[in-house]
Amino acid sequence: MDNNNLVAEHIDNPHELERLYRNDPKVFKKLFSFAWEQHPESEVLRVWYERLHFKESTNTEKPPLLQKGFLFMGLLAILAGISSRIIFHFVEQESIAPINIAFGVIPFIAAYFVYKNRPKKGIIYSLAALFVISGVYINTLPLDYSDSIVLVYLHMPIFLWVVLGLAFTGNHFAKGNTRLAYIKFNLEFGILYASMAVSGMVLALLTLNLFSFVGLDIENFYFSNVVLFGAAALAVVAAYLVSMNLKLAKNITPYLAKIFSPLVLVTLVVYLITVIWVGKNPFLDRDFLIAFNGILLGVLAVTIFSVTENDTSKKKSISDYINVALIILALLIDSVALSAIVFRLSSYGITPNRLAVLGANILIWANLIWIMFSYIRFLRNKTGAPTIQDAVTKYLPIYGIWAAIVIFTFPIIF
Known part of the structure; x- marks a missing residue:
């Protein structure tokens, strides 16, 4: 077999082996198995053996379908949806400012990051204090649209974004690479959330049309409840998927x-x-x-x-x-x-x-x-x-x- 085996022929040429593998991985694996039987002493082939069989030897057990992280994310997504709907009710009554809806989503994403990163207690207490103080403070302001109050509404998302960054970076908040990862997370999150939101909009239009065929107008109810709940819950789901290294957004x-x-x-x-x-x-x-x-x-x-x-x-x-x-x-x-x-x-x-x-x-x-x-x-x-x-x-x-x-x-x- 060595006479026609390109892997055995280029056993001392790692560059050529890499080229052969990239050209056709399946053919390479077949040729490699024969070359490995004939030359088990080759250090180059040993490296390739570990490379080709690493997953098979280390990931023999399938992960459980419902992992703890997934279940916790699901709970947070539901809580975010419920909280946002409750807050929106008070916004409709003009009892609180619309910016409060941010507190129905961002703290729950931060809670997932805390669960995932396990930061020190000092960081957890700081996050809780910042969210509570911000939420209480913004609702003690007059409910009007004077210049200074509008500026508070405009700058509050920026402040909460930085607080969320503290939850994301955890114990490594001072390191540049973790802050860089947070910036990349935002871009990947935006792409993934927008992609899923478009799918949600298609589903919403389909649902409204189906109900309109039977003479029911559910537009107000649907957007005030289902769409709002879904938009808030989807933010937590998107954060979870990005943190799980979903390849779509990263690519x-x-x-x-x-x-x-x-x-x-x-x-x-x-x-x-x-x-x-x-x-x-x-x-x-x-x-x-x-x-x-x-x-x-x-x-x-x-x-x-x-x-x-x-x-x-x-x-x-x-x-x-x-x-x-x-x-x-x-x-x-x-x-x-x-x-x-x-x-x-x-x-x-x-x-x-x-x-x-x-x-x-x-x-x-x-x-x-x-x-x-x-x-x-x-x-x-x-x-x-x-x-x-x-x-x-x-x-x-x-x-x-x-x-x-x-x-x-x-x-x-x-």
Whole structure:
């Protein structure tokens, strides 16, 4: 058999063996079995034997269908659905603010992470205290839509997102790689949740049409109960699936980052040229300034996800230069926005909105500067890719601190 056995023929050529395996794994395994019988002393074939038979020798027992983690996730999903429905009832009665619905979902996702990561008691107590204090505080505020209260509603999700990050990272909250994993989790969670939500919408439309055929209009009941319950429960399920290393989202996210970065860059360049051409002025047009800041946040999000999806083991690529161009473009947008905000503050006085936007723009500007210099050093071979990711992950808590400042001080100051 050795005369026609390519595995035996290339027994001392690991590179060729790898190529043969990738070309046709099934044929390779058949040839390998004959080669292994003839050359059991070969160290190369021993390595290949362990590689080909590792799963068979270590995973002989099938995992139970209903594991503890799955059952706990199911319980949390049901509780999230029930809590969200109860909160929504009080929102409909205009007894509490709509932002309270976030407390019907996020704490239960955090509870799953606590169950999964087993953090120290100090972290668990901190998480519980932060959720309780936030929930009690937001419901002691006047139920109106003054500027300072609206800012609290807008910044509360950011604050809760950072708190959820503490639950995700657990005992390793200070490490950059765990914070990086949290950012990746968010992107994978968004993709998976959106995919399942689309399926849910199709089911909802089908259900409504079926009942309409028999003369029953269940739209209000269905959306107020079934859809709301499902949307909240689905968030916990999606978090569970992502944490179980579901390959669907993990395989898609790197390609999304590579595809969207150049598209966003081209779109923004064309948009900014158009803005200059038509003479839009963020210094005088308040609505355009708000849109300008929205663009900035979008570019920042795309930049962060592009950076986090970079493979640190690979060499520099065109994607890195696109990311640098995006960062520079975002800095230009932020600089114009900052100038416009300072101009409006000096011309029209201090308001909660202007002060909040000013603070957010300063934080984003500083973060982009840090990322840009880290990227430039990387492209000049002075540092590795992890330094770029550090510029993202180490800055995350600052956004949470700023959100906390707006939430807990602006209603008092203004």
